[in-house]
Amino acid sequence: MPEPATISDTAVLVLGAGPAGLVLANLLCAAGVECVVLERRSRAHVEQRARAGFLSPRSVALLREHGLDQGLSRLGKRHDRCEFRSAAGRLELRYSELGSRKTHTVYPQQLLVTDLIAELGRRGGEIRFDTAVRSLGGLDSARPWVRAEDAVLREQRYAARYIAGCDGARGVARTAVPVVPAVRDHGITWLALLARAPACSDSVVYGVHGAGFAGQMPRSPDITRYYLQCDPGTDVEEWDEDRIWNALDERLLAGQFGAPARGPIIERSLVRLRSEILDPIQHGRLFLAGDAATSISPSAAKGANLAIAEAAILADALGAAVRTGDEAGLRSYSERCLPLIRQAQEFSHWMIDLLHPPAGDDPEAAYQRVLRRARLDSLSTSASHRHYFADNYVGI
Ligand SMILES: Cc1cc2nc3c(=O)[nH]c(=O)nc-3n(C[C@H](O)[C@H](O)[C@H](O)COP(=O)(O)OP(=O)(O)OC[C@H]3O[C@@H](n4cnc5c(N)ncnc54)[C@H](O)[C@@H]3O)c2cc1C
Known part of the structure; x- marks a missing residue:
């Protein structure tokens, strides 16, 4: 040539x-x-x-x-704030007042x-x-x-x-x-979604749930990004709108803290955490x-x-x-x-670990869940941990 x-x-x-x-x-x-x-x-x-x-x-x-x-x-x-929802309840961190x-x-x-x-x-x-x-x-x-x-x-x-x-x-x-x-392949896949719907609160919300992680990230008054942890081998087509919204309701503990407003899902893709x-x-x-x-x-x-x-x-x-x-x-x-x-x-990496406690009934998974719970407790009770979190969260 x-x-x-x-x-x-x-x-x-x-x-x-x-x-x-x-x-x-x-x-x-x-x-x-x-x-x-x-x-x-x-x-x-x-x-x-x-x-x-x-x-x-x-x-x-x-x-x-x-x-x-x-x-x-x-x-x-x-x-200026994010929120964790889990079996331990709701923890809001207003990082404009921390670190x-x-x-x-x-x-x-x-x-x-x-x-x-x-x-x-x-x-x-x-x-x-x-x-x-x-x-x-x-x-x-x-x-x-x-x-x-x-x-x-x-x-x-x-x-x-x-x-x-x-x-x-x-x-x-x-x-x-x-x-x-x-390299670290975290062995975790997210369904990344954009919905034409307002967020359920104007805060980032992290749902730490036994069925898998869910996240809400506001983007604009009528567009919200959501993430749902899913099986690594999942097919996007398996996730119709009802299944998506039901999973978000479940994992973001909508019954206790308010349901996301539903609207058309305008984009869906898979993100492998690597x-x-x-x-x-x-x-x-x-x-x-x-x-x-x-x-x-x-x-x-x-x-x-x-x-x-x-x-x-x-x-x-x-x-x-x-x-x-x-x-x-x-x-x-x-x-x-x-x-x-x-x-x-x-x-x-610390966030990935916190947000994805392993599922399953085996003693190791149960032990790992105890550690995640301890981290969330520490964020709730320790001022120095919250300051550290805030500085890293908005860092770079
Ligand atoms: C769903 C999702 C949500 C995210 N949310 C956040 C967030 O909230 N905050 C954050 O900080 N980051 C976030 N990120 C990550 C962020 O989007 C990326 O880190 C960022 O885009 C990196 O910018 P970049 O310019 O390095 O690469 P890219 O944005 O990937 O740009 C690379 C460009 O190179 C082009 N290109 C590729 N190959 C070639 C080639 N062979 N020849 C010529 N051009 C080529 C591509 O088309 C592309 O335009 C998110 C990512 C995803 C997927």
Whole structure:
């Protein structure tokens, strides 16, 4: 096969137009660093893909500092409490009054992505949609490259001084970093749902129930995200609306604390809880950010926030390297990001454990349930535990 002609040779090639890639590209453009973003999906697809919603104070401050908060400042909703419902009763934690007294901002990820694409256009940035990266190479050379295919499967070659792998957990970039990742398959699957219905309270609710976990995450006044733990082999089609709402009522203890308002389920998908950490998150002239660097379960709302934090660190380092040739920031990129990743993973893992006590009649499962109950009791009775929880919950 003849080598395709290089159709673009730029300072930084950014793979993926999710939160990581788009924040990075916006910051690079603002710093006068030329970059091109390659995105496998269409613009309409990425602007409608509903995922995260909870932004940490650090993410909000960062987006604000870099002029990326127009929609967020107008439509983002402050969120300051979460609630656990279990056989032990109802435990509300108002984290705006605990620890460092911070709050989340609820702003659906697809709106943030839409804002970031529009702003990148205003800043003169280029995104090539419908362009799927197939392979990367030359990472130890001065001119690394990427091979991609456009919508009609025409092969293309792109070159750059540096490549930012922001193409998510199933992207190509992470496979080019030659390390064996640390992996945990939690053996847990969630049915992730979006309902056109208001939440039963304006708080995140975690239902810790013998039949499995259920969660409610408000997104907007009339859209709510719900999660239901289900059999790993389940088929989404087995979950009709009645079965979904009945399971939510049961596991969120609707009889005692109020039932979620029912409405049409507008999206359902399966999320397998799997965590993965690469160390380092760079190789030669390739640098990973976001889910490409670490996959993290949505249990503690850390993924998008990590993506934004890492993108900002990488933008600084790439900016210095391109403008002045100083690569010190790039050399220490993994070292700067990994403490954030480790901390987020540890807390997410703690949450997964808390929210999914094992079912079954065997003594080991019963013992594990006693430990979960002790954790919830401790959150209810120990002020220092609540402060610790609050700081980790809104952390990053
Ligand atoms: C149901 C659900 C709920 C969640 N809730 C939360 C939450 O409340 N808070 C939170 O912080 N996180 C949450 N997350 C996680 C969060 O959505 C992700 O961590 C976040 O999207 C990561 O951003 P990213 O830019 O790294 O990756 P992505 O958003 O996955 O973006 C990667 C981009 O790369 C593109 N791409 C992939 N392969 C290629 C290729 N070969 N060539 C070109 N482009 C490619 C993809 O199409 C995509 O647009 C949730 C996730 C899910 C699934």
